[in-house]
Amino acid sequence: MPSPSLQDGIDTAGSPVGLLWKPGAEPWTPEVVEREYVGWRQEQAAWHEGVALLNLSHHMFDMWIEGPDATRVLADHGANNFEKFAVGQAKQYVPVTAEGLIVTDGILAREGADRYLLSGVPAAQHWVRYHAEKGGYDVGFETDASSAFRPGGGPPKLFRYQVQGPLAKELVENVFGGPMPETKFFHTADVRLDGRDFKALRHGMAGQAGFEFIGPWEHAAAVHDAFLTAGEPLGLVQVGALAYTTPSVESGWIPSPVPAIYSAPELEDYRRHLPLFGIEGQRPLNGSHFSPDIEDYYVSPYELGYGKLIHFGHDFIGRDALLAARDADRRQKVTLVLDPDDVRRVVGEGNDPGFVLTYARHWVEAEAGAVGVTMQTASIDPVGTVLAQSLVDAAHAVPGTRVAVVWGEHPGPGTDPGADLGFPRIRGTVQPSPFDRHARTRYRRNG
Template sequence: MTFSSLQQKIDLLGNPAIFLRDVPVGAYQYPVQSQFSNWRDEQRSWRETVGLLDQSLHMTDLYIEGPDTIRLLAEVGVNSFKNYGRNKGKQLICCNHDGFLIGDMVLFGLEDNKVNVVGRPPVANWIRYVAQSGTYDVTLELDQRAVTNPGPRKTFRYELQGPNAWELLDKLNGGNLEKPKFFQMGEITIAGHRLRALAHAFAGAPGLEFWGPTELGPEVRAAIVEAGRDFGLELVGGRAYGTCAAEAGWIPSPLPAIFTGEVMRGYREWLPGDGFEANGSIGGSFVSDDITDYYLTPWDVDYGRLVKFDHDFIGRAALEKMVDRPHRRKVTLEWNAEDVLAVERSILTGQEPGKYMETPCAHYAAHPYDAVMTGGRLVGVSTYPTYLSVDHQWISLAMIDEADAQVGDEVTVIWGEPDGGSAKPGVERHVQKEIKARILPWPYLEAARKIRTHTA
C-alpha cells in the first residue's frame, strides 16, 4: 500500500505508536564499506592514532541562503543566534509547539547569510516546511542522503579524529595549519585543494571535519591515505562509525515529535508517506500505545542548557513552562558483563534465547527505546547499546528520572521486546532478559566530558 503523505498513513493505519513498531525498516544506514581492516582496530584508531571517517553519504544537507536565513533559523531553533555568522559551527535544536524535540542538526556558517545544515532528515524537513509556509526571503537547496538520493551527492565530507590527527592535518596542509577554535570553522589545503573545515571532537579526540565538491573526494582521500601511513591511520568503516554516537554521548535520532496535535497536521500532510518520519521504526522493550510517551524534551537529552529565551521561536511558551519541572537526566550505562554473557549463553544453548546482540551496535530500529527499571519501577529509557572494544565494555545512553539518576547506582535494562518480539524483519523470536547496569556520566570517557558544552 502506498500513501500520499504521513497524515494519510496515520488516517488509514491508525495509531503510529503501533505501526512504527512493525515497519520493515531497521536501524539508520551508514552506506560505506562495513570494515576496511576490522571494526575493533578501527574503533581503536580515534583513541590511539588517527581514523578517517567518511561522512559523505549518510547525512542530509540543506543549504539556506538569503537575507532571512538567520531569522528563519532563530524561529525554528531553541538556541540563541546572537552573533552567529560566517565560519561558526552550531548545533541547531528544533522543537514542536509543545516543546518536544523534532531533532537536531549541525549548522555550518558558510557566509553571514548562508548556512549548510547537516544531519538526519527530520530537522531539514521541518525547516523546509516552515520556510515554505511562511514569508522568508531565502532560497533552499536540499541534497538528500545517499539512500534516498537518485543522483550524486553535492559534496564529499571527511573527518580525521585521534591524537595524531593534527600532525597529519598539518602535514597534508604543507605545514603552518592554523587550528580553528573548537566548533569554529577555518580552511585546509589537501592535494592542492582549499577546503572549508570545522574543528570539533568526539570521545575526547581532537580532529577536523572538512568537505568539498564530490569530484575532488577521491583525490583528497588518496592524499590522506598516503600521508597517513606515517601516523597509524585507519580507515573507519560503517560498523565502527555506528559506535561513535554512544561513545560521544549523543542521541542522534529521537523520535520526532510530529505525530500528534492539530497544529502539526499541515506538516504531516506535507511530509511524504514513504519518507524517514513515516518509516522510522521504533524498537526495544519500552512499549506504549501512546506515541507521545516516546517524545523527548530538550532536558531529556541534556539540551536544556542550550535553550535560550532571548528570542521568539516555535515551542518557546511550552518550554518556559517546563523549565522548573523535574526532568530526566542523560547518563551513560555500563552494562554488567555477566548479564550480557547470560544473553549470549542463552542464544548458544537455545534455552529461552534472548535477543541477539549485534556487535558492535546492538540497536535494530531507527528509534531504539529499552525500559530502565529500579525496584520494579520504570525510571527511564536506554538507547543505542554499543560495544567498545578498547574498553571491553557494553554501554548505552539513557534518560533517567532525575531522582533516580545518581552516578554509581545500579539499574536494570530490559533487553528484548515483549511477547516474543515485534514483526520487524530484524527481530527474531526471543525472550526478554534483564541486564544490570551502572550509571555513569556522559560521555563515557572522562577526557571527552571536559568539552561537552561546545554546542552552545
C-alpha cells in the same frame, strides 16, 4: 494519484505507534562505505589510541538556506542563539514544537550573512522548509539527499572526511605541511591542499581530537588519497559503517530522537505535507519499551542535554513551553555500563556477542520499577563491554546507581503494554554522559 502522506499512513495504521512499531528492525548504518575495513574492534581502537579516517560523504542530507530572511526563519523555528552566530561557525540546531519537544536536531553551519547549511537527518530540514514556505519568508532552498536517496544517483555535492584520534594533529600537519590555523571548537578554517580549497571544521568524537574536512566532491578522491598516504606511517585506520555508529554512545549524543509531530492537532497540515515514505514515516520503533501512546516517546531538548543551547532572547516556536519547563523535574541523560557477563549470557547466548548495535528503546528498571529507557546501545571494545545511552529519572541518575535493562522485543499493538513477557534483564551501572571524561569536561571548552 498523489503519493501517500504521513497522515495517510497514520490513519491507515490506526495510530502513529501502529505505523512505526517494527519489532526486530535492523539498526541503521551508513550507506555506501564498507561495513568494516579491518574489523570494528580495531577501528574503534584507532580513534582511542591512534588515528582514524571516516567517510561521512554519503549518509547525511544537506539543505542550503539562502536569502534575506534566512536568519529570521531559522531563529523563528529554532531555540538557538542567533545573536552570536559567526560566519564560519556551526551549531547543533534545536527546533522544537509549540509544546517545547524536540523535532530532531541537525548541524547548522553559517556560510555567509544570509546563507546557512543544515545537515543531518532531514526531519529538521523538513520543519524549516515547511514553515518558511507557509510563512512567506524571502528565502530559497537547495537540497542534496544522502547517496541512498539521491534522485538519479550520482555523487554528493560535498565530501566529508573526519580525522580523529590522538595522532590526528600529527597526521593533519603531515598532510598540510604545518599546523592548522587556530580554530575554536565547531568553527571552520579555510585550507588549501595542492591547489584545492576546502574547509576544516574543528570537531571531535568520543572526546578525541580531530577535524572534519568538507569541500566540493570534485576534490574528494585527491583529498582522501592524501590522508591515506600520509597516514600510512602512523597506522591510519579507515573506519567502516559499523564502528562509525558507536562513538555517539561515548560522546553523549542521542541520534534521531522521535520527532514530536505525530499527535498535535495543529500539526495535521504538516503531517499531510510530509511523505509517508520519508524519515518521519519509516524510522522504526522497537524494543521492550512499548506504549500505544506516541507521546511517551517524545523528548525535550533539556533531556538531550541541549539546555545550554537554548536562548530566550528571541521569540520562537516553543519558547514559552521551554521557559516553563526550564526548572521542572525531568529525566536525565546517563550512560549505562552493562555487565559483560550478563551481555554474554543474554545477547551472546553464553558467548562473546560480537558487535552489538541497537536504537531500540528498552526499559531501564530499578527496585522501584521502570525508571527510564535506553536510546542507543552499542559495543565499545576499548571499554570492554556494551554501553547504553539512556534517559532515567533524576533519582536514579547518580553515578554508581545499579539498574537493569529489560532486553527484548515487545510485539507491539494488541499486547498489553504492561504484560510480563519474560524478557531477561542485563544489569548495568549508571555513569555520566558523555561517558568519555575528555568529552564530558573539555570537549567544548573553547567553543
